[in-house]
Structures are given as C-alpha cells and as structure tokens.
Amino acid sequence: MAQKDSPEVARGSCISRIQSMVASGKNSAVAISRFVLSGPEEVVGLKLTELASKVDTSVASISRYCNLLGYENYRAFQIDLTTSLAGNTLAVSDFFSPGDDARVLIKRVFEMNRQGLADTEALINHVALIEVARLIMQSRRLCLLGIGASGLVAKSAALRLSSLGITAFALTDPYEGLLALSSTHPKDVVIAISHTGRSELVIELLELAREKGARTVALTNYSDSILADKCEFALLTSFRERRINAAVSSSSIEQLCVLDAIYFVIAHLQGPKAEETVLEIESNAERIIRSKP
Numbered sequence: 001m002a003q004k005d006s007p008e009v010a011r012g013s014c015i016s017r018i019q020s021m022v023a024s025g026k027n028s029a030v031a032i033s034r035f036v037l038s039g040p041e042e043v044v045g046l047k048l049t050e051l052a053s054k055v056d057t058s059v060a061s062i063s064r065y066c067n068l069l070g071y072e073n074y075r076a077f078q079i080d081l082t083t084s085l086a087g088n089t090l091a092v093s094d095f096f097s098p099g100d101d102a103r104v105l106i107k108r109v110f111e112m113n114r115q116g117l118a119d120t121e122a123l124i125n126h127v128a129l130i131e132v133a134r135l136i137m138q139s140r141r142l143c144l145l146g147i148g149a150s151g152l153v154a155k156s157a158a159l160r161l162s163s164l165g166i167t168a169f170a171l172t173d174p175y176e177g178l179l180a181l182s183s184t185h186p187k188d189v190v191i192a193i194s195h196t197g198r199s200e201l202v203i204e205l206l207e208l209a210r211e212k213g214a215r216t217v218a219l220t221n222y223s224d225s226i227l228a229d230k231c232e233f234a235l236l237t238s239f240r241e242r243r244i245n246a247a248v249s250s251s252s253i254e255q256l257c258v259l260d261a262i263y264f265v266i267a268h269l270q271g272p273k274a275e276e277t278v279l280e281i282e283s284n285a286e287r288i289i290r291s292k293p
Contacts, residue, residue, distance in 0.1 A: 010277055013122040014077065014084040015040065016238035017069045020123075020222050031055060032065050034166045036081070043059060044082045048074045068224065086120075114196050119238035122256045128233050129258070132189070133265040135215050141167040143209070145202050146193040148290075149250050154193055156260040165267055165277045177205045186213035191259075194218075195239070197225020197253045205232060 014262065021033040032123045035055050036043050043051060051074075066077040100108075136142050143159060146154035151172030158170040171177040190209040194202050197220035206227065210216055218231035221239055228234040235258050239251035267274040 013119075013238075014069070014080040016119040017223070019119075019240055020236070020238060021069065021224070023244060028061055029065055029068060030059060032057065032062065035214075040085055042083055044078050044085070046155055048090045069097070070223075077161060084102050089247065114241040116237070116251065116254050117257055119256065123236050124258065124261075125235065125237045129235060129261060130265055132191075132217050132233050133234065133262050133269065136161070136166060136190050136262065137269060138187075139166075139215070140185055140187040141169065141189075142182070142192045143214075144168065144170050144193065145177060145190060145205055146170070146172055147201055147283075150193040150195065150199075150202075150255065153252050153255045153259070154191075156256060157263075158192075160260070160263050161266070162282055163278055164263070164270060164274055166266070171205070173207075177201075178208070181205055181208045181212070181214075184209045184212035184214045184230055185222055186215075188212075188214040189217065190214045191217040191219055192227055192231065193220075194225075194227050195221050195255075196226035197222045199227070204228055217293065221251055 015037075018033045018036055021029050022037065032051075032055050035051075036246070045212060048059055048062055052062050055062070063074060066072075066074050069077060071077040071080065095240055122248045142158070144154035144158050146152070151170070154170040154172060158168040161168040172179055181190070188209070190206060192202050192206045197218065206216060207230065210230070214230040216234075218225075218228045218237060219235050219237070220227050221237050222228065223234060223236055228236075237251050237254035237258060239254045267278075270277075
C-alpha cells in the first residue's frame with residue numbers, strides 16, 4: 001500500500017485532493033467531490049449530517065470520504081478546506097474554447113501551468129519525497145517507467161539524475177522494460193510515471209519489479225489509482241487536463257517538477273560530492289561537445 005499524504009504534510013491542499021477525486025474516485029466519492037467543489041464556502045459551515053443530507057448519502061460515507069482524502073475526520077477536512085480557500089488554491093477553470101483569440105490562449109496556458117504547479121506543491125508529501133530521494137541515493141540502479149508523454153519525462157529525469165552519479169535508466173519501450181525489470185534487485189528503485197495511474201503496461205512492468213523485491217514509487221495524478229495502490233510510495237501531482245479541439249494539455253511539467261525536487265534533494269544530501277560530479281561533467285562537456293569561442 002502506498003504511503004499517503006496527510007493534512008499535516010500538505011496543509012491547504014484540500015481543493016487539489018478533491019479535484020483528483022472527481023476524475024478518479026468511485027461514484028459516491030465523485031458525487032461528494034462535485035458538490036463540495038460547486039460551493040466550498042458553504043461546505044465549511046455545514047455539519048456532517050447536513051452535508052450527508054445535501055449529497056443524499058450517509059454520514060458514514062462522508063466520514064469514509066474524508067479518510068480517503070487523508071483526513072482523520074470530518075472536522076480536519078473542514079479545517080483544511082478553509083485553509084485551502086484562504087490560500088486561493090482553487091484551480092483555473094476549464095476555460096479553453098474554439099472561439100478564443102490566440103493571445104488569450106497563450107496567457108491561459110501559462111496560467112494553467114502556474115496553477116498546476118501551485119496545486120502540486122500544496123499536495124506533495126515532503127516526507128515521502130525525501131525518503132524516495134534517500135532510497136535512490138542508496139540504490140544499485142534507478143529505473144523510470146513511462147509511456148508516451150510520461151516516457152519523455154522518464155528520459156529527462158534519468159539523464160538529470162545520472163549527472164549526480166546515479167545509475168538511472170528510462171524504460172519507455174515494452175520489450176526494453178521487460179528485459180530490464182526481469183533482473184530487478186531488492187536494492188533497485190523503480191519509479192512508475194502515469195498521469196491516470198491506469199496505464200496497463202506500466203502497471204504490469206511494475207508488478208514484475210515488485211516480484212523481484214524492488215522498491216516502488218508511483219508518480220501519478222490520482223491517489224486512489226491502481227498504480228498508486230500497488231506502489232510503496234505515491235508522489236502526487238495535481239493537474240486537470242483540458243482540451244481544445246484536438247489539443248490536450250499535459251501534466252508533464254508537474255511531473256518534471258516533482259522529479260526535479262528529488263534531484264535537488266539528492267544533490268543536497270550528497271553535499272560536496274554532487275558539486276564535484278557536476279563540475280567534472282561540465283568540464284568534459286566544454287572539452288568534448290561545445291565549440292571553442
């Protein structure tokens with residue numbers, strides 16, 4: 001079971017948690033989430049029984065919903081919802097439409113990504129992230145699983161972490177992943193990247209690594225996804241995909257930022273060694289790759 005975020009770790013992340021639940025939760029959780037998002041200011045003043053009545057569900061269902069979000073009880077949920085509202089963490093609305101001016105679209109793309117990063121920062125479990133960074137430092141090798149856009153994120157992260165002396169591989173091809181993970185070791189760390197947490201290929205390859213005893217990490221948008229549930233650690237992004245005609249937004253920026261945070265934590269923990277490694281690589285790049293002035 002994945003390590004879940006807690007309100008103490010991610011104070012003020014309530015809205016981000018609820019938005020994730022809308023897209024991935026069970027029917028009852030989705031209904032509660034939609035009601036809360038339609039009027040969060042009202043919900044902070046409702047008693048448990050009043051909210052249950054308005055959503056046409058039971059008190060027990062509301063309590064289970066709060067627990068699923070990571071809160072000890074309904075009161076803790078209300079407190080963090082209030083904090084979330086005060087911090088103005090409500091996500092940018094689904095604003096794309098075919099008639100929008102191109103300049104307006106450009107502005108909104110930046111707004112959308114700024115909001116996604118802010119929501120992800122509020123949601124991320126710092127304790128879990130630091131523990132994952134320590135595991136990577138001590139690992140024999142790091143494998144990053146990803147398909148499609150998540151595969152590009154895996155490649156970028158593997159390259160970046162390699163600059164710290166980490167043996168890191170990006171596995172973006174099914175056969176490549178099968179070969180690499182068939183020899184997984186308990187001292188290996190596998191990070192599986194999937195926005196939905198429902199990529200069958202990524203989940204199957206992750207299962208193979210688990211059978212070999214590897215430490216497993218999910219990087220996904222949904223805390224109750226299959227991928228998050230199967231991993232030891234779950235690092236969550238908070239990004240609502242939006243669509244305009246054939247164009248679809250992506251959570252790649254949020255995924256990269258989480259992996260970048262791991263990179264900097266590892267560099268910090270390594271101390272002078274990290275600086276020496278990076279300087280050596282930079283010196284070799286100047287000598288071998290870059291043209292002379």
